[in-house]
Amino acid sequence: MMALARLLAGVAALSMAFVAPAPAAARVPGFVAISRADPSILSDIRYASRHNFIGRPIDGYREPLCILTTEAATALSVAQRAAVRRGYSLKVYDCYRPQRAVDDFVAWAEDLGDTAMKAEFYPDLDKSVLFEQGYIAAKSGHSRGSTLDLTLVKLPPRAQPAYRPGKPLVSCKAPVSERFPDNTIDMGTGYDCFDTLANTLDPRVTGRPLDNRLLLKRIMTDAGFTNYDLEWWHYTLAGEPYPDTYFDFPVALRSI
Template structure:
């Protein structure tokens, strides 16, 4: 762009010299302001920030911070935002309407996940010494088995922009204590009240619990957690979402607009224009 501006100025100067003026006008004392380059096109076409579509939905974007199974912010998460395709976000607004009618609100943990984040997970999985969060997130599963058992995968449907991880909270939402790095870890399979004090209603395990107890229909899960999982699935299914049966929190919008495209733009407002 800078070269084009210089060339354009050169053309204008040549034209002025050929106008037959007897004496050129004095040069201005202040040079003109440089021409601004046009704004970059959005890198995630048709995506939105969920809060712009429905600010009532709560967010707790775990991969933008340290409270996750790796124990640090994940590559590609520049801001703690939920980005989704507009179609998925609009459908989620319908879910929120239904949830609120029953005295609950949605809370999202993860939405669009850029491909560099999936690559970060893959690289982490190949470093056996990095297991500082095992005691909470995969206390009964070997780290080397996380991919084979389907708890982590690449590519992931999250990178297509219509998949998200979420739960239900009561309305009004209870307070949630901030995560304190270095605190003693409690297994995500521990009973509610013992595991991390997430303000979610009881779902039987914590979020991102890599354990068969987190399978949506695991028979060991009893009421009220069993009914809470069924409630979330019913609300999401009615709006066109499909559950991944190994994770009670994981849903994909059935009519996703990019079923074969995996995006790599970072999680940031600038990525959606």
């Protein structure tokens, strides 16, 4: 009996050694990280950090990555080459955005008491009107994978100081010398500025900031992107591959 018991125990141990591992989460085909597709493109993924209009990392941003559909990534690389020829680099702030992040935005917008970042990102707006005026919505083109937010940086890029939570906030509408010291060229407002001054062709924006916005628009349009005219930083690939699909996989290399 003891010999039989030892034999059965050995068989059990052997079978345990060959148990197949649990399958990994399915990867989503057709997407690529820009850091791999074109490492020359700079990034400052704000929603993976505390420097955004909520003031904390957003749900679904597990890594500070720009993920795009392969078609959008290819077109963005074309835009980057055009920018470099002019002495600039593109810098992305946000790319693919999972639906869970959009839901996080909505939940935050419904909490009217949380205005921690108001002084920088929506200095002249009451938070209660962010839905009504279209700054927050239940769906975002970013979740389709071919929309991104970006700007231009003069080459060679200057060092950008780290964002320090708790430091006094400065309005996104303030002069560029007073705003957060982003290393980008002056676009007339900071990124994610909830104000009509961020409209691409707002008539109050003139001189160099307007020239800079038009330069970015020309570079991106020539590469096949279309600007959302209410936000100078927002572009979508024309003919995007998933025009009706809103994805929800997390922003992480293991997703793609």
